[in-house]
Amino acid sequence: MDLPALELMIRSGAMSLCILLVIFLWRDHRTALAARLAICLCFGVLCYLILETPGPRPFSVIDFFLFACEVSIYGIFWLFARAWFNDEQRFGWRSWACVGVSVIVSMVSWTLFKTNNYIHWFSDIPMRIVWLAFVFIALRIAWQGRGNDLVESRRRIRVGFILTVGGTMAAATLIFFVNNLMLDQLNRYPVVIAVNSGIVIVLILLITTMVKSDPADLFAAPSQPDAPPDAISDQAQAVLASRLVDHLMRERAYRDETLTIAKLAATLNEREYRLRRVINGHLGYRNFSGFLNHYRLMEVKEALADPDQQGVPILTIALDAGFGSLAPFNRAFRDAEAVTPSEYRKMHAG
Numbered sequence: 001m002d003l004p005a006l007e008l009m010i011r012s013g014a015m016s017l018c019i020l021l022v023i024f025l026w027r028d029h030r031t032a033l034a035a036r037l038a039i040c041l042c043f044g045v046l047c048y049l050i051l052e053t054p055g056p057r058p059f060s061v062i063d064f065f066l067f068a069c070e071v072s073i074y075g076i077f078w079l080f081a082r083a084w085f086n087d088e089q090r091f092g093w094r095s096w097a098c099v100g101v102s103v104i105v106s107m108v109s110w111t112l113f114k115t116n117n118y119i120h121w122f123s124d125i126p127m128r129i130v131w132l133a134f135v136f137i138a139l140r141i142a143w144q145g146r147g148n149d150l151v152e153s154r155r156r157i158r159v160g161f162i163l164t165v166g167g168t169m170a171a172a173t174l175i176f177f178v179n180n181l182m183l184d185q186l187n188r189y190p191v192v193i194a195v196n197s198g199i200v201i202v203l204i205l206l207i208t209t210m211v212k213s214d215p216a217d218l219f220a221a222p223s224q225p226d227a228p229p230d231a232i233s234d235q236a237q238a239v240l241a242s243r244l245v246d247h248l249m250r251e252r253a254y255r256d257e258t259l260t261i262a263k264l265a266a267t268l269n270e271r272e273y274r275l276r277r278v279i280n281g282h283l284g285y286r287n288f289s290g291f292l293n294h295y296r297l298m299e300v301k302e303a304l305a306d307p308d309q310q311g312v313p314i315l316t317i318a319l320d321a322g323f324g325s326l327a328p329f330n331r332a333f334r335d336a337e338a339v340t341p342s343e344y345r346k347m348h349a350g
Helices: 003-029 033-051 061-085 093-116 121-147 152-156 158-181 188-212 235-251 261-268 272-282 288-304 314-321 326-337 341-347
Strands: none
Touching (some): 003 033, 003 188, 033 061, 061 093, 061 121, 093 121, 121 158, 152 158, 235 261, 261 272, 288 326, 288 341, 314 341, 326 341
16 A cells, blocks of 8 residues: 555544544533533644645645644643643633634744745744643643542543643654754655554544543533532441531631642541542542632632621632632632632622
């Protein structure tokens, strides 16, 4: 089989798998933010598969749209990692602006390259540095948050996610950079075949994971407040849940910003896996940080509504409740209340 036929076969297979993954995501998880971002990623990959074909190709206006969707993959991948692994439910304008700026810079660099046929160091190198930065930040989120992840199946696939998805995106960026550096003097077929083969492997692994895993474990609604006692069927689990909530409320252990699930399990003299199972399966939380933030926000909201504490700075209240800094506190508060802390204080000033 010659290289053009092999490339066409692999590209067709990648496109088919991409469409299949979109169907699964839309059918089962379209209400989840992480799933919608994953669909956007698939659409960007499809645009790449259409645009990056070997051989001569006329330069058209449609290429602008295809390339814009293709390069948006990196920023969307960063947002996807935050939504999937950190259970973030919305992003501020700064996050979207970062993605938009990276797309604009990438399109300018690509246009200069296509129209002048020489590499522009002042734009091409920074563009690819930004792409790789998005990838590595997303992978850092996946790696650092593994200890807080209460969803067992999602926690298990984090390392595989880092190696396959992150490795493929980083390798593809570097491969095409070398190809541009050589001004397309390299044989395009081996380059595209290598990248597309990596995409096929990643898509197969993702689809297999979705088929084997419980859909509710992969993409679910944001964490809910503690389940009522009658929702807990196992008596032993009910006792542990009661001890856990009582300890947090009585000792205000959530105020410790260094608190981990391992430290909490040691304090309660319980096994870590049992504590994870109770917090996730019975109290309804997918992330340990979200679980602690629930109690921290309870204290913050009580203080903001207290007339005697109207003069206390919001930052002081947040730090006392256990938030490490202002940014994660503001994000958690907006996610929970859909208003800023200052607006909440004005609403409940009386």
